[in-house]
Amino acid sequence: MLKKALITGSSTGIGKAIALDLASKGFDIAIHYNRSAEAANKASHEAANYGVNSIVLQADITNTDQAESLVKQASEGLGGLSVVVNNVGNYIDRITSEWSVEEWHEIINSNLNATFYVTKAALPHLKAAQGARIVNFACANAQQILARDTNTPYIIAKTGIIIYSKSLAKELITDKITVNVVSPGIAENSFDLEESIPQLPTKRPATLQELAHAAWFFISPESEYITGQILEVSGGWKL
Template structure:
């Protein structure tokens, strides 16, 4: 497999952990950020300690042209792309009747549209890689179509990610591209962690290493036959 990866939203948190994990496995990495330049540059510098090439690229990927430029720059500077991890997506916790038009557009743009823009721009490079991976991020229980009291807009976007992923998976298997979803629950970097842990069957949050493991399961060369799947990393939460 060509070891060239773009991880969106990788300046901090889950995205950074994924990018560094891939670097440790020999992947050249494009760290993407919107506003956190210093953190992204620090991440890319750390990645180079694994003996790989790492770059930090800025883009507001809710804008189609910026998403396209991000992908083009990443592919040019890394010498191609074989893996795209779409990690960007802002949370909104609010009853659906109270969501403003501006908030609606923001949550759909950051979670769903950005994924579409980046993936669409990346497809020519992924097809040329002769064996590529797309890993998208939803959230725990997003594939269960039920009412949501406080985060409906966010879940609508994440459920959309799952439908988008499955549709792409069917279309792209002929091109030797797999498309899958990782759906975390509460992670160690989540907000209101102590309060949320009380609701968890496992009585703890997911570690970033556990989320990395799920992402790597789909990227691993032995996963060529696995596509269109959703892997929850939620410790039994919301089952």
């Protein structure tokens, strides 16, 4: 398996944990950021400590041209591309009737559209890799069509990612590309952590390493037969 990976939003948080986990397994890594250059460079240095090639790339991937450029630079800088992890996605907590038009577009663009733009640009490179992986990030319970008290556009975007991933997974089987979804619940870097912990059956959030492990499950060579699947990392939350 070609070990060349692009992880969006990988300067901090879940994306960084995935990037470092892949670097520890011998993958050359493209660290992507939009605004946090200092954190991205730090993450890249940490990845390089594993003896792999680690590059830092900036892009606003809600812009199609920048998403395409990001993928092109990642493939050129790494010498190919076999893994894409779409981790970027903003979050706003607000009741449904109070969302502004600008906020609606921000959430749909940063979650659903950014995933589409990066994936579409990456497909020619992934097809050339002969055995590639796409891992997209949704959220716990996004596959359930239910009313939401808050964050409605966020859930709409994440449900869209699931449908897009399943559709693409079916189409790309003959290209030996798997497409799967990791759906986190409350993680240790969640902004409303203290309020959320009492709701969790486990009484603790997911660690970033546990989420990285879930991504690796889909990326590993042993998972080449698994595609179009959703793996919730939520500790039993919202079952």
